[in-house]
Amino acid sequence: MPADPAATPDRVQAPFGRRLCEVAETRPSGGYRIFTLIDPEGPAPAPGQFFMLAAAPDWAREGGRPYLPRAISHARFTRHPGSGQRLDFLIDEVGPGTSRLAEMKPGDQCWVAGPFGGRFSLPRKLNPQAAGAILVGGGIGIAPMAVLRRELVDRGIPSRSLLGFRDQAHSGGVEELFGCEETRLAFEDGSSGHKGYVTDLLLQLLEGDDSASAAVYSCGPPAMLEAVRRICLEREVPVELALESPMACGYGACFGCAVPKADGGYLRLCIDGPVVRGDEIATAMAGEPAVD
Ligand SMILES: Cc1cc2nc3c(=O)[nH]c(=O)nc-3n(C[C@H](O)[C@H](O)[C@H](O)COP(=O)(O)OP(=O)(O)OC[C@H]3O[C@@H](n4cnc5c(N)ncnc54)[C@H](O)[C@@H]3O)c2cc1C
Numbered sequence: 001m002p003a004d005p006a007a008t009p010d011r012v013q014a015p016f017g018r019r020l021c022e023v024a025e026t027r028p029s030g031g032y033r034i035f036t037l038i039d040p041e042g043p044a045p046a047p048g049q050f051f052m053l054a055a056a057p058d059w060a061r062e063g064g065r066p067y068l069p070r071a072i073s074h075a076r077f078t079r080h081p082g083s084g085q086r087l088d089f090l091i092d093e094v095g096p097g098t099s100r101l102a103e104m105k106p107g108d109q110c111w112v113a114g115p116f117g118g119r120f121s122l123p124r125k126l127n128p129q130a131a132g133a134i135l136v137g138g139g140i141g142i143a144p145m146a147v148l149r150r151e152l153v154d155r156g157i158p159s160r161s162l163l164g165f166r167d168q169a170h171s172g173g174v175e176e177l178f179g180c181e182e183t184r185l186a187f188e189d190g191s192s193g194h195k196g197y198v199t200d201l202l203l204q205l206l207e208g209d210d211s212a213s214a215a216v217y218s219c220g221p222p223a224m225l226e227a228v229r230r231i232c233l234e235r236e237v238p239v240e241l242a243l244e245s246p247m248a249c250g251y252g253a254c255f256g257c258a259v260p261k262a263d264g265g266y267l268r269l270c271i272d273g274p275v276v277r278g279d280e281i282a283t284a285m286a287g288e289p290a291v292d
Protein backbone atom coordinates (compact mmCIF):
# COMPACT_ATOMS: atom_id res chain seq x y z
CA MET A 1 0.00 0.00 0.00
CA PRO A 2 1.68 3.29 -0.98
CA ALA A 3 1.85 5.66 1.97
CA ASP A 4 -0.04 8.93 1.85
CA PRO A 5 2.53 11.74 1.41
CA ALA A 6 0.17 14.07 3.29
CA ALA A 7 0.79 11.89 6.37
CA THR A 8 4.37 13.22 6.62
CA PRO A 9 4.58 16.88 7.63
CA ASP A 10 7.60 18.66 6.16
CA ARG A 11 9.37 18.87 9.53
CA VAL A 12 9.09 18.12 13.23
CA GLN A 13 9.33 21.35 15.26
CA ALA A 14 12.11 21.61 17.85
CA PRO A 15 11.23 22.56 21.43
CA PHE A 16 12.36 26.11 22.33
CA GLY A 17 15.95 26.43 23.60
CA ARG A 18 18.45 23.67 24.37
CA ARG A 19 18.11 20.79 26.84
CA LEU A 20 20.57 18.65 28.78
CA CYS A 21 20.52 14.95 27.86
CA GLU A 22 22.47 12.09 29.38
CA VAL A 23 24.81 9.81 27.47
CA ALA A 24 23.51 6.24 27.89
CA GLU A 25 26.06 4.34 25.86
CA THR A 26 29.06 4.86 23.62
CA ARG A 27 30.92 2.34 21.45
CA PRO A 28 33.32 2.13 18.51
CA SER A 29 31.92 1.06 15.16
CA GLY A 30 34.64 0.51 12.56
CA GLY A 31 36.54 3.79 12.32
CA TYR A 32 33.55 5.76 13.66
CA ARG A 33 31.95 6.06 17.09
CA ILE A 34 28.28 5.61 18.01
CA PHE A 35 26.88 7.27 21.11
CA THR A 36 23.38 7.15 22.52
CA LEU A 37 21.59 10.00 24.29
CA ILE A 38 18.43 9.74 26.35
CA ASP A 39 16.17 12.61 25.32
CA PRO A 40 13.17 12.65 27.69
CA GLU A 41 11.51 15.81 26.29
CA GLY A 42 12.25 15.98 22.58
CA PRO A 43 9.84 14.99 19.80
CA ALA A 44 10.62 12.03 17.51
CA PRO A 45 12.79 13.45 14.70
CA ALA A 46 12.02 12.80 11.03
CA PRO A 47 14.51 11.30 8.53
CA GLY A 48 16.92 14.02 7.33
CA GLN A 49 16.58 16.26 10.39
CA PHE A 50 19.60 17.03 12.57
CA PHE A 51 20.52 18.24 16.05
CA MET A 52 22.99 20.82 17.39
CA LEU A 53 25.14 19.10 20.05
CA ALA A 54 27.71 20.33 22.58
CA ALA A 55 29.23 18.22 25.37
CA ALA A 56 28.25 19.93 28.64
CA PRO A 57 31.70 20.19 30.34
CA ASP A 58 34.96 21.02 28.51
CA TRP A 59 33.42 22.28 25.30
CA ALA A 60 35.54 25.43 24.66
CA ARG A 61 38.94 24.10 25.71
CA GLU A 62 41.59 23.93 22.92
CA GLY A 63 42.23 27.62 22.21
CA GLY A 64 38.50 28.25 22.63
CA ARG A 65 37.47 25.58 20.11
CA PRO A 66 34.97 24.01 19.79
CA TYR A 67 32.97 27.12 20.70
CA LEU A 68 29.75 26.63 18.73
CA PRO A 69 27.66 23.46 18.94
CA ARG A 70 28.08 20.99 16.06
CA ALA A 71 25.38 19.90 13.61
CA ILE A 72 24.95 16.11 13.81
CA SER A 73 22.34 13.92 12.10
CA HIS A 74 20.64 11.27 14.18
CA ALA A 75 21.41 7.75 12.96
CA ARG A 76 18.51 6.06 14.80
CA PHE A 77 15.84 6.87 17.34
CA THR A 78 13.86 4.52 19.53
CA ARG A 79 10.78 5.50 21.54
CA HIS A 80 10.59 4.29 25.13
CA PRO A 81 7.20 4.98 26.71
CA GLY A 82 7.73 6.85 29.97
CA SER A 83 11.43 7.70 29.47
CA GLY A 84 11.31 9.58 26.16
CA GLN A 85 13.55 8.42 23.35
CA ARG A 86 17.03 7.07 22.70
CA LEU A 87 18.90 8.95 20.00
CA ASP A 88 21.94 7.31 18.34
CA PHE A 89 24.59 9.43 16.62
CA LEU A 90 27.40 8.29 14.37
CA ILE A 91 30.56 10.37 14.72
CA ASP A 92 33.58 10.76 12.48
CA GLU A 93 36.34 12.55 14.40
CA VAL A 94 37.51 15.29 12.03
CA GLY A 95 38.16 18.17 14.44
CA PRO A 96 37.78 19.40 18.03
CA GLY A 97 33.96 19.25 18.15
CA THR A 98 33.52 15.71 16.85
CA SER A 99 36.52 14.54 18.94
CA ARG A 100 34.98 15.97 22.12
CA LEU A 101 31.61 14.34 21.31
CA ALA A 102 33.32 11.02 20.57
CA GLU A 103 35.08 10.94 23.93
CA MET A 104 31.90 11.38 26.02
CA LYS A 105 31.23 8.54 28.47
CA PRO A 106 27.98 7.04 29.82
CA GLY A 107 26.54 9.39 32.45
CA ASP A 108 28.05 12.53 30.81
CA GLN A 109 25.70 15.36 29.90
CA CYS A 110 25.27 16.82 26.43
CA TRP A 111 23.45 19.99 25.36
CA VAL A 112 20.91 19.15 22.65
CA ALA A 113 18.88 21.50 20.45
CA GLY A 114 16.60 20.28 17.70
CA PRO A 115 15.46 18.47 15.67
CA PHE A 116 16.17 21.08 12.98
CA GLY A 117 15.65 21.26 9.23
CA GLY A 118 13.25 19.47 6.96
CA ARG A 119 12.76 15.79 6.18
CA PHE A 120 13.24 13.56 3.14
CA SER A 121 10.07 13.14 1.06
CA LEU A 122 8.55 9.72 0.66
CA PRO A 123 9.29 8.16 -2.77
CA ARG A 124 5.79 8.72 -4.22
CA LYS A 125 5.98 12.38 -3.29
CA LEU A 126 9.39 12.75 -4.94
CA ASN A 127 8.37 10.74 -7.99
CA PRO A 128 4.68 9.73 -8.43
CA GLN A 129 5.90 6.74 -10.55
CA ALA A 130 8.34 5.52 -7.90
CA ALA A 131 8.40 1.77 -7.26
CA GLY A 132 10.73 2.21 -4.27
CA ALA A 133 13.80 4.11 -3.14
CA ILE A 134 17.52 3.95 -3.85
CA LEU A 135 19.56 5.24 -0.91
CA VAL A 136 23.16 6.31 -1.59
CA GLY A 137 25.27 7.00 1.49
CA GLY A 138 28.92 7.97 1.67
CA GLY A 139 31.11 8.00 4.79
CA ILE A 140 29.41 9.56 7.79
CA GLY A 141 26.49 10.40 5.44
CA ILE A 142 25.14 6.89 5.96
CA ALA A 143 23.54 8.12 9.23
CA PRO A 144 20.49 9.90 7.75
CA MET A 145 20.18 7.13 5.14
CA ALA A 146 19.81 4.61 7.99
CA VAL A 147 16.93 6.62 9.49
CA LEU A 148 15.19 6.95 6.13
CA ARG A 149 15.65 3.23 5.45
CA ARG A 150 14.08 2.38 8.83
CA GLU A 151 11.04 4.55 8.03
CA LEU A 152 10.64 2.96 4.59
CA VAL A 153 10.85 -0.53 6.12
CA ASP A 154 8.19 0.43 8.70
CA ARG A 155 5.93 1.71 5.91
CA GLY A 156 6.49 -1.36 3.70
CA ILE A 157 8.17 0.69 0.96
CA PRO A 158 10.98 -1.21 -0.86
CA SER A 159 14.45 0.30 -0.79
CA ARG A 160 17.98 -0.59 -1.78
CA SER A 161 20.99 0.89 0.01
CA LEU A 162 24.33 1.63 -1.64
CA LEU A 163 27.02 2.62 0.88
CA GLY A 164 30.48 3.86 -0.03
CA PHE A 165 33.62 4.41 2.04
CA ARG A 166 37.21 5.44 1.40
CA ASP A 167 38.67 2.57 3.49
CA GLN A 168 37.97 0.59 6.66
CA ALA A 169 39.38 3.36 8.88
CA HIS A 170 36.77 5.74 7.45
CA SER A 171 33.75 3.50 7.76
CA GLY A 172 31.38 2.21 10.42
CA GLY A 173 27.78 1.75 11.42
CA VAL A 174 26.92 -0.62 8.56
CA GLU A 175 26.19 -3.79 10.54
CA GLU A 176 24.38 -1.95 13.32
CA LEU A 177 22.31 0.48 11.25
CA PHE A 178 21.67 -1.43 8.00
CA GLY A 179 20.56 -5.00 7.47
CA CYS A 180 22.62 -6.94 4.94
CA GLU A 181 19.55 -7.43 2.75
CA GLU A 182 19.37 -5.00 -0.16
CA THR A 183 22.60 -3.29 0.94
CA ARG A 184 25.66 -3.09 -1.32
CA LEU A 185 29.03 -1.74 -0.27
CA ALA A 186 31.79 0.02 -2.20
CA PHE A 187 35.27 0.69 -0.80
CA GLU A 188 37.68 2.85 -2.74
CA ASP A 189 40.62 0.70 -1.52
CA GLY A 190 38.84 -2.55 -2.46
CA SER A 191 38.94 -3.91 1.11
CA SER A 192 35.27 -4.98 0.92
CA GLY A 193 32.45 -5.06 -1.63
CA HIS A 194 32.85 -3.28 -4.93
CA LYS A 195 36.27 -1.69 -5.49
CA GLY A 196 35.64 1.90 -6.47
CA TYR A 197 33.02 4.59 -5.94
CA VAL A 198 29.49 4.08 -4.67
CA THR A 199 28.32 6.00 -7.75
CA ASP A 200 29.49 3.01 -9.87
CA LEU A 201 26.80 0.97 -8.06
CA LEU A 202 24.21 3.69 -8.62
CA LEU A 203 24.97 3.72 -12.35
CA GLN A 204 24.59 -0.08 -12.47
CA LEU A 205 21.20 0.11 -10.75
CA LEU A 206 19.86 2.92 -12.91
CA GLU A 207 21.01 1.17 -16.07
CA GLY A 208 19.44 -2.14 -14.98
CA ASP A 209 16.18 -0.53 -13.84
CA ASP A 210 13.54 1.56 -15.44
CA SER A 211 14.88 4.88 -14.22
CA ALA A 212 11.42 6.44 -14.70
CA SER A 213 10.32 4.53 -11.57
CA ALA A 214 13.35 5.47 -9.43
CA ALA A 215 13.57 7.90 -6.52
CA VAL A 216 17.10 8.51 -5.26
CA TYR A 217 18.18 9.86 -1.85
CA SER A 218 21.74 10.65 -0.89
CA CYS A 219 24.00 11.99 1.83
CA GLY A 220 27.79 12.05 1.89
CA PRO A 221 30.82 14.13 0.98
CA PRO A 222 30.19 17.06 -1.41
CA ALA A 223 32.03 15.49 -4.37
CA MET A 224 29.97 12.30 -4.07
CA LEU A 225 26.72 14.27 -3.73
CA GLU A 226 27.54 16.32 -6.82
CA ALA A 227 28.26 13.10 -8.77
CA VAL A 228 24.94 11.60 -7.61
CA ARG A 229 23.12 14.84 -8.50
CA ARG A 230 24.55 14.90 -12.03
CA ILE A 231 23.92 11.19 -12.69
CA CYS A 232 20.28 11.66 -11.67
CA LEU A 233 19.67 14.97 -13.45
CA GLU A 234 21.15 13.58 -16.69
CA ARG A 235 18.64 10.68 -16.50
CA GLU A 236 15.74 12.81 -15.22
CA VAL A 237 15.62 10.73 -12.04
CA PRO A 238 14.19 12.72 -9.09
CA VAL A 239 16.79 12.99 -6.33
CA GLU A 240 16.95 14.47 -2.85
CA LEU A 241 20.29 15.26 -1.21
CA ALA A 242 21.08 15.98 2.43
CA LEU A 243 23.82 18.61 2.24
CA GLU A 244 26.37 19.78 4.79
CA SER A 245 27.60 23.31 5.36
CA PRO A 246 29.11 25.16 8.33
CA MET A 247 26.29 25.81 10.79
CA ALA A 248 26.61 28.30 13.63
CA CYS A 249 23.04 28.75 14.86
CA GLY A 250 20.88 26.03 13.27
CA TYR A 251 17.73 28.16 13.11
CA GLY A 252 18.17 30.62 10.26
CA ALA A 253 19.76 33.63 11.99
CA CYS A 254 23.45 33.67 10.96
CA PHE A 255 23.40 32.83 7.20
CA GLY A 256 26.56 30.73 7.74
CA CYS A 257 24.96 27.79 5.97
CA ALA A 258 23.91 29.55 2.71
CA VAL A 259 24.25 27.52 -0.53
CA PRO A 260 23.58 28.83 -4.07
CA LYS A 261 20.24 27.97 -5.70
CA ALA A 262 20.00 26.86 -9.33
CA ASP A 263 17.79 29.84 -10.24
CA GLY A 264 19.87 32.47 -8.39
CA GLY A 265 19.90 33.53 -4.76
CA TYR A 266 20.67 31.33 -1.80
CA LEU A 267 18.93 28.97 0.57
CA ARG A 268 19.81 28.46 4.23
CA LEU A 269 20.52 24.81 4.70
CA CYS A 270 19.51 24.76 8.37
CA ILE A 271 15.91 25.78 7.65
CA ASP A 272 15.43 25.37 3.87
CA GLY A 273 17.45 22.10 3.97
CA PRO A 274 19.47 20.15 4.81
CA VAL A 275 17.42 18.06 2.38
CA VAL A 276 17.17 19.70 -1.05
CA ARG A 277 16.06 18.49 -4.46
CA GLY A 278 18.95 17.97 -6.88
CA ASP A 279 17.51 20.45 -9.40
CA GLU A 280 17.02 23.10 -6.70
CA ILE A 281 20.72 23.89 -6.17
CA ALA A 282 23.51 25.09 -8.44
CA THR A 283 26.02 22.62 -6.99
CA ALA A 284 26.48 20.31 -4.03
CA MET A 285 30.11 21.49 -3.79
CA ALA A 286 29.43 24.77 -1.99
CA GLY A 287 32.49 24.28 0.28
CA GLU A 288 32.72 23.48 3.95
CA PRO A 289 35.08 25.68 5.97
CA ALA A 290 35.22 24.73 9.66
CA VAL A 291 33.09 26.49 12.28
CA ASP A 292 34.44 27.79 15.59
C1 LIG B 1 23.15 18.83 8.75
C2 LIG B 1 24.49 18.27 9.15
C3 LIG B 1 24.57 16.98 9.67
C4 LIG B 1 25.81 16.45 10.08
N1 LIG B 1 25.84 15.18 10.60
C5 LIG B 1 27.02 14.67 11.04
C6 LIG B 1 27.06 13.37 11.64
O1 LIG B 1 26.05 12.67 11.75
N2 LIG B 1 28.26 12.91 12.11
C7 LIG B 1 29.43 13.65 11.99
O2 LIG B 1 30.49 13.18 12.43
N3 LIG B 1 29.42 14.89 11.39
C8 LIG B 1 28.25 15.41 10.93
N4 LIG B 1 28.22 16.65 10.36
C9 LIG B 1 29.48 17.38 10.13
C10 LIG B 1 29.97 18.14 11.34
O3 LIG B 1 28.95 18.94 11.91
C11 LIG B 1 31.11 19.08 10.89
O4 LIG B 1 32.13 18.33 10.25
C12 LIG B 1 31.69 19.85 12.04
O5 LIG B 1 32.29 21.03 11.55
C13 LIG B 1 32.71 19.05 12.82
O6 LIG B 1 33.28 19.87 13.83
P1 LIG B 1 34.76 19.66 14.31
O7 LIG B 1 35.04 20.73 15.31
O8 LIG B 1 34.98 18.24 14.70
O9 LIG B 1 35.63 19.86 13.00
P2 LIG B 1 35.98 21.25 12.29
O10 LIG B 1 37.22 21.83 12.86
O11 LIG B 1 34.76 22.09 12.24
O12 LIG B 1 36.36 20.68 10.84
C14 LIG B 1 35.36 20.06 10.01
C15 LIG B 1 35.91 19.73 8.64
O13 LIG B 1 36.28 20.88 7.96
C16 LIG B 1 37.59 20.71 7.49
N5 LIG B 1 38.22 22.03 7.60
C17 LIG B 1 38.86 22.52 8.69
N6 LIG B 1 39.30 23.76 8.42
C18 LIG B 1 38.91 24.06 7.16
C19 LIG B 1 39.03 25.19 6.31
N7 LIG B 1 39.68 26.29 6.71
N8 LIG B 1 38.49 25.14 5.06
C20 LIG B 1 37.83 24.01 4.64
N9 LIG B 1 37.67 22.92 5.41
C21 LIG B 1 38.22 22.94 6.62
C22 LIG B 1 38.24 19.69 8.37
O14 LIG B 1 39.28 19.03 7.67
C23 LIG B 1 37.11 18.80 8.66
O15 LIG B 1 36.93 17.87 7.62
C24 LIG B 1 27.00 17.21 9.93
C25 LIG B 1 26.91 18.52 9.40
C26 LIG B 1 25.68 19.03 9.01
C27 LIG B 1 25.62 20.44 8.48
Ligand code: FES
Pocket residue numbers: 246247248249250251252253254255256257258268269270271
Ligand atom coordinates in the same frame (compact mmCIF):
# COMPACT_ATOMS: atom_id res chain seq x y z
S1 FES C 1 23.15 27.86 10.62
FE1 FES C 1 22.65 29.93 11.04
S2 FES C 1 21.37 30.46 9.32
FE2 FES C 1 21.76 28.36 9.04
